Amino acid sequence: MKNLTSLPSTFHISAIKLDDQSNFMLAKISIGLLLLSLILIAFLYKRLIIASKQIVQLNANAQLVELERQRISSEIHDEVGSGLTAIKLFAELITEKRQDISELSQLNLMIKAISEKINDIIWTTNSEKNSLEQLIYHIEEQLTQLLQHSNIKLTSNIPIFIQKHEISSDFKKECYLLLKEIAHNALKHAKATEVTLLVSFENDCMTISFSDNGIGFDEKLIKKTGMGLDNLRMRAKRINGDLLIENHNGTRVTLTIPLGNLKD
Template sequence: MRELPPEIKLTYIIAIIIMLLFVCFIIMMVFIYNKKQLIQQQENQIKESEFQNQLLQKELERQKAIQVERERISQDMHDDLGAGISAIKLQAEFLKYKMPQESFSEDLEAIINSSEDMNLAMREILWSLNSQNDTVGNFIEYTTLYIKRFLSKTSIDSHFNSNVPEKETNLTVKARRNLFLAVKEAVHNIYKHSQANEVFIEFEQNKDSFCITIIDNGIGLSETTQKGNGMSNMSLRMESINGTFKIIPAQKGLRLLFVYPLQD
């Protein structure tokens, strides 16, 4: 085979070198491009993370501001309204003993009872506003205390059972208040319509829901109770917090079931 002239060899060598340099250049450009893309992606992730942190910080600040405002309103109500209601009650009691006439006594007794009702209503509002009560445990404690106090003035005996985890589960203000008002309505209906002498209240929490069962040994669901606003009010309150309310007839008495879905 004839050997190539030196000029052609040199040309081939130069061509090969140029091709190798071009390939190296392409590889380097691809590497630089990928590096820039990676850096840009990391910068975007950092910016997104910073943005999310800012949003989270703003949300935490907003929640803290709401909590501070709730506590301020609670304190103002306690200081101003509470003192005013107590003063009205004391003045009415003083006048009742000072003016024993029957007509005045009845009016003053009505004022005293109204003052007590207002005071209880205010305490309920204060309880619902206090962020320290936003747990299942505190809800059970307050609701149990309320039912015991209310039924202590009646001939109905109350029995309680609680089956909830030791670890506290949070409840929103809206859920806590509507659950309490629904249970309160149920207990008042039992007192007014059931003719029961015993009521059983059970609190139970599982992974997905918080359940309240109320059972009485009364006459069951009468036509008056069935058509009354109490049952529809309880249903509406549970619907407002995405919960459910069920009426379960029994051979004797009535079983009411309130189920609130717990959020993760």
């Protein structure tokens, strides 16, 4: 009889223990779910941060595109617009006089200069031409065209094989215009009869050297034409290049650029 009367108490204790175990298990499951939730929240938060950064980057890229468009528009306005205005005024002057052939020749030179600037803008902003090989051969081609009607002999020393390197649009523009300005100086001011374009690669660097046998740089005269040596140095700085200008027995301008900076 005593055993029979003690059974309910035993079952009650066992039930309590079972409830405690269930509660403990439930607590463990709850804590586990909480931890999983925290991990999931942390993961999603990290993804959100990454997505936010990507959105910021996309917005930044969109802003860069817009800035590039504005730069091109401004460049066309400044370089081409002013020239077209001058041509218009010149044409009106010729219309009034109708006799001075020298003014017609001057007008032709102005049109040629503006056409050259338009071609430069188009080429430097064409992303399909962003390779080092294309840049070097374009520079050689433009120098040949620039000097072909002068008494200046151009000698080019360019490697037959140029390793493929992608370059940035800014690098292409600054490097091209820098060398073009140097060539213009040799043509207009240096009184040179020979110029040499030398391109070489050594120690992970590219060196472009342009030399002439003229009278050298006349800093005051060059500044009057809107160029100036400071402008050359500024262009070199923009592409992380070192510019060496030697003014002895003619002029030698040497631009050295690490190949790792071509896309910066």
